[in-house]
Amino acid sequence: MKNIQGESFEVRLEPDNSTVLFKGALRLSGTEDYAPILNMLKETLINPAAPIVLDLRELNFLNSSGITMLSRFVIEARDRSGIYLMFLASEAVPWHARSLKNLQRLMPSLSISLS
Amino acid sequence: MTFSRNPDSDKATSHEREYLEMAFSPSSGPLRSRWRNNGLSADFLGDYVATFMPSNDGGAVLEKQQSRIKHAVAYIANELLENAMKYHQRDVDIPVRIDLELTGDHITVSVSNGASQSQAQNYAKFVEQLRAGDASELFLQQQEKSAKCDEAEVSCVGLLTMIIDYDALMDWRFEVHPVQRESMIVTTSAVLLLDNILGASA
Numbered sequence: 001m002k003n004i005q006g007e008s009f010e011v012r013l014e015p016d017n018s019t020v021l022f023k024g025a026l027r028l029s030g031t032e033d034y035a036p037i038l039n040m041l042k043e044t045l046i047n048p049a050a051p052i053v054l055d056l057r058e059l060n061f062l063n064s065s066g067i068t069m070l071s072r073f074v075i076e077a078r079d080r081s082g083i084y085l086m087f088l089a090s091e092a093v094p095w096h097a098r099s100l101k102n103l104q105r106l107m108p109s110l111s112i113s114l115s
Numbered sequence: 116m117t118f119s120r121n122p123d124s125d126k127a128t129s130h131e132r133e134y135l136e137m138a139f140s141p142s143s144g145p146l147r148s149r150w151r152n153n154g155l156s157a158d159f160l161g162d163y164v165a166t167f168m169p170s171n172d173g174g175a176v177l178e179k180q181q182s183r184i185k186h187a188v189a190y191i192a193n194e195l196l197e198n199a200m201k202y203h204q205r206d207v208d209i210p211v212r213i214d215l216e217l218t219g220d221h222i223t224v225s226v227s228n229g230a231s232q233s234q235a236q237n238y239a240k241f242v243e244q245l246r247a248g249d250a251s252e253l254f255l256q257q258q259e260k261s262a263k264c265d266e267a268e269v270s271c272v273g274l275l276t277m278i279i280d281y282d283a284l285m286d287w288r289f290e291v292h293p294v295q296r297e298s299m300i301v302t303t304s305a306v307l308l309l310d311n312i313l314g315a316s317a
Contacts, residue, residue, distance in 0.1 A: 007151070008154070025154065027150070027153070027154045027193060027197075029146070029147070029150050029197070029201075031261075061154075061186075061189070061190070061193075063190075063193060063194065063197065063273070064194055064197075064272040064273035064275075064276050065197075065272075067272065067276060068257075068258060068261055068272050071258035071261065071262065072258075072261060072262045075258065075259065075262035076262065092179075092182075094182055094183045094186035094187070095186060095190065095280070098280040098281075099276065099280045102251070102254060102255075102276075102279060102280070105251075105255060106255065106258060106259075
């Protein structure tokens, strides 16, 4: 299991290499600071499971640099064939429903499960 | 920090306003150590606004609405502060200011910072592009561009998300600094209409 932790967040790649769990508030300052997380996400694309799951249900805050990091991952997944990507989101977290829809416009097959 | 409110009321109406202002000296420490303060200040503003929103008597729906407002203010304040801290002119002592204004039907968050003439011009160009174009399309273009170029720090995605995700009405002011005439003061304001946030289906 791989783990990246900061003062206010945790990102964890589960042992199956196909589920990434996000927790807390992510407000890193830009592309460089988000690179380790993006690299962790890209590990799921090496032997892609169906589906690859990003569990965002406990990610309460993501700044726009973080949204750009997610976009980069979504675009990379889209540009490879046969990737099935799913986001788990929560209705209780105000940004999920509105902001994640934009990522669906980048990858129409992206599945968002809102619970 | 300045607070101001009508002491006779527990809730803002269309005739009353609440204000909160904060100012930072952005040159007093390295960007990385100041970064944490953006989040703290933004969360504080979100909590502050939520105090005046209808919910204390409330059921789940009102709590959800309060949470939407709190989040919208915290997100917008954080993005505006991040931009101001990143782009302010480093060699002059012009504070970064954030102002919050709450009325019965809208919330305004404004952030100002000092900028060189050339920085201000670049920003003004982007603003023109934003005013002329469609924010959703610009957002998609910026994200595609970012994915193709590892080096590129994609600019102004924060502004685009405020418009797309929070229906923020944006305004900008570019003024020559009254004393330091070679510098500009750039003010970015985001207006959130309470009906839009409270009525959001999401």
